[in-house]
Amino acid sequence: MKSFSSILSACNFSCLVLLAGLSIFHDSVVLNGVTLMAGRFHVLFLHLPIGGMFALICIRLLKNATQQEQYEHFFSTVLSSVVLVSLLSAITGIFIAASGDYGEETVALHRKSGITFSVLLYAYSVIRNYLGTLAEKLLFTLLIVVLIFTGHQGGTLTHGKDFLQSNKIPVDSVVKDTVSVEDQLFFEAAVMPVIAKKCISCHNEQKAKGELMLTDADFWQRGGKSGPLIQAGDVSGSLLMQRVLLPDNDELHMPPIGKPQLTGDEIKTLRLWIQSGASYIRKVKSYMADDSMMSVISVLKARNEVKKSVYTFKRVTPDVLERLNTPYVHVTPIYAGSPALSATFFVASAYSSNALESLTEVKDQLVYLNLSGMPVGAGDLKKVSAFSNLEKLYLNNTKVTDKDVLQIKELKKLTHLSLLNTEVRSGIRKLFSATTGLSHVYLGSPGIQTDTINAWRKAFPKITFVEGIQVKETIPLSPPVFLNENGILADTDSIRLMHHIKGAAILYTMDGSEPDTTTGIRYTKPFVVKQSAAIRAKAVKEGWTTSQTSTFNAYKAGIKPKEVRMLSRPASQYPGLGTETFTNSQLAAISNTRDANWIGYRDEPCVLEVEFEKPVAVQRLVLNFACHIPQYIFPPTRIRVYGGNSLKAMHPLGSTLLKPIVPAEKEKVLSDTGQLSLSGKKCRYFRIEADNLSKIPAWHPGKGERGWLFIDEIFFYQ
């Protein structure tokens, strides 16, 4: 143990001598590998004296609890170690200072105080046993003071001047709050915040690594040890960007590995600034025409906006909010932590003036109020006028009048006022002269003419007036709607029609012709049809174009055969419901070709054999089929009917050729019918043949293929 102490004191002494030499010749220290490396150890050693001194204080505090001899031994050993690290710290400090990257003034102070501390500590370790108690205590206290001072200077060198006191976010210290973003210098508003956050701690007046200072524009233009920082307009030629863009592990990469790195957006900002000429004096607004800059500017604006909307009034407590909120009034902070409140009323039948009255409790905090659709009473806006910080007020679809609205003219903060569909008339003008802050007014009320609004636009150029939309063009009505669900009607069933638009008249025909004002029958009430008919209806109304035709195929049920047999094969993928498909009184939907009530033919025509219980005199036969041209489903080309009282003796009863589809009908999609008048001869058996299109015409995408034939119901009438 003895030997350890003596080694320590020998070390201490030699260090003292070295330090003495260095402190005299610190200007002549030569930088080489050894001194550079030794210098870097300063970063390690400098913390040890601080810890050491702290340990010494602790040991002193325990003095009374330990035996004198033990205490003395313990204290002196630790003290010697602290002396050693202090001296080493001072020596290495001189080396690192020689690298010259630091502000001269601070370094000089730090060096002097550091040397003073180590020398003084050495002296203390030697002479403390010869000092009186008071003198010893004084000297020890002085050492602590010098250490703190030295440490602080060192901290300033590493972290910058305001490191301790500053509680501001670095970005904010640069951007000036009072000037709008557009009028700030781009360099100050966009570039400097990046540098302040990531670079300035090593490149300032106190600590100018690489002789580069970045604290203001003059220093930027001066550059550093390696030359000019920026080549205006030349991103890859600018040293700043070169260093930033080097790989992370490159020694010259900036910021050095381990320090916070620049983000992609920050690099983009620097790049765009250099690209655009690296101006130190251009304002933000002068960049606005440049699309590529917009992303940077929008971020700046957003940042500024957050600042602008800082409200000074007091925040209400959560219990107040809880009390004010009901299912019919929603009162909420505009975002988490904001003192500003918005209130919206819902469900007209639940509205009461008292609910509005209760908001008086938050009259200072309310910035947004929506009373749209509420039965706002005559005195209610008087209450609103107490909400002195109100910015947006919505009164759409209310019965408020000019007089009511004029009560809010004292609202100085009001910017938005929505008055669509109200009783407001031209008397509202007084409000615009009375208020100062209004920027947007929404005035879609039938009582206010466009001319009036145009005059206001001239008189109050600061206000944007938004008119209600008036549709001048005439557009088509929607077609009438048939309310019958099933097209197969019993004798008492009537046809019911409706139209969704009030005042639209419905005209219809039953003979298959297009209804118009001369041929059409005006629909007034449900009507009964005597025989199957395609009812065609249109809607007309003044100010509108006539609707398209909607068609409803109404079928009287007719007589039912005993059995239907299929003599040809339908396509396997559209078998329908088998033979009952033809007579089950269910019509298939045209919108759905997979409807089970369709039976589809393609490779073979449709050939059916129909048997009745006893001979019937069929006057008319109706066959319902699909016409869905885009889906290759065509009407039958020809329908033939044979009849007889035995299957062996069948005679032709009638035949019809259907009009072929023309190119203009290529989008046609509807259910259609083929109708045949028969002789009325009594027959028990019938054969029905419906031929599908053998060759789709050339204008159709399926040209040359066989057309599909989709049939659902067949009716027989006596």
Next chain:
Amino acid sequence: MSNPFFENRLRVNRRYFLGRLSLGLGTAALGSLLIKDLFSSETHTENLITQALPHFAPKAKRVIYLFQNGAPSQLESFDYKPMLNKMYGQDLPLSVRNGQRLTGMTANQDTFPLVGSYFPFRQHGEAGIWISDLFPNIAKIADEICVIKSMHTEAINHDPALTFMQTGAQQGNRPSMGSWLSYGLGSENQNLPAFCVLLSKGKGNGQGVYSKLWTNGFLDSVHQGVQFSNSEERVLYLLNQSGLTRDDRRLMLDKISELNHLNFEEVGDPEIQSKIEQYELAYRMQTAVPEITDLSKESDDIIKLYGADCLIPGTYASNCLLARKLSESGVRFVQLYHQGWDQHSNLSGEMPVQAMDVDRASAALVMDLKQRGLLDETLVIWGGEFGRTNYCQGPLSATNYGRDHHPRAYSIWMAGGGVKPGMVYGETDDFGYNIVENPVHVNDFHATVLHLLGLDHEKLIYKHLGRRYRLTDVAGKVVNDIIA
């Protein structure tokens, strides 16, 4: 939660068990974790979330998403590529396709003949946005909309792409966007669901929509989208049966609620609580919904604005009008789906019909919100799940062609809600195939929408099965350039 046995049965899972185990094994390690949770700002944010408030000042309060289901072709709507008309019929250069996988529907085609839009394009508005003649009314609001031409997605088929667009994941087990917003922002109007879904169908080739697209996923089921009916009664079974008064209903709900509470005490399933809340919501909806779904008081101008169809339940136009009314009444997220945009063939025949269905009403919605002073605070989104190929699928003729799925680039537009009006963002190459400028991934789109609503997409999280989930999962970047 009085019964720890049931609590365990419901809440203990593998991760929970392992987490607890580590408490016994390494108290020290866990201690540091606990302290981290105590002081980190993360915990703070989670508390804020439960208050369901925006994280910062929002631009938009509500969203109306006009989803064009089936993927409308960008090349016939908003991405004008005259080069494709010039190179009509020529094969898609390999350098442009660049090895991209194709769907099974066209991968085996011998050639990939380029085909340009059959419909002419014109520039519209002060912004000079190129819009095809199929959308004359949307063209009129060119100065209100922001067209993003550089959307891209990861999925190549409808179901995964649609699910990705709606939930941020291709598998259907995550909460839908509307559910996230309901969770993050809460309901404005307690008399209506915060998330409503309206469906309509065009005449074009359609693709399915299914309720997994408006699922609450792992979020509480009160955040689930509520699908409206296309019948005259827009919310089925909402009204009291004849003979049952509102007081009777109240009495009945109170009794059922008592029973449910008893059951909850016993088994502790949180879904029971949700059920109680849903009954109460339905009770309040009985007053609010008839007021909102009654379109008969709308003025003639409004009806003409949206088109005559807007009074016929189940049409796109009526859904747009209803969407405006719901949104105006505080519904956070109104989701429309319009089917029929999958033009693999007969594009020049089907697309005009599809466009006619949506053009007038889509534009009307934007204008209507504007005249009410609500466009500022309502974000309207229009678009599909991916784009369509620049080459023809199937037979190519001078007047007709088809286009296959194309995930690499597609166009959508947004209006209002703090989005820059009259702007085109992003650009595709001359072939309309690859994005050459400002790509916007689906995750970026989600991050941006959340941002507009005042939500930080990295902080809107929900812990489920031991890990934190976000709508944007682990990706997404806010597109600041389109924010006003």
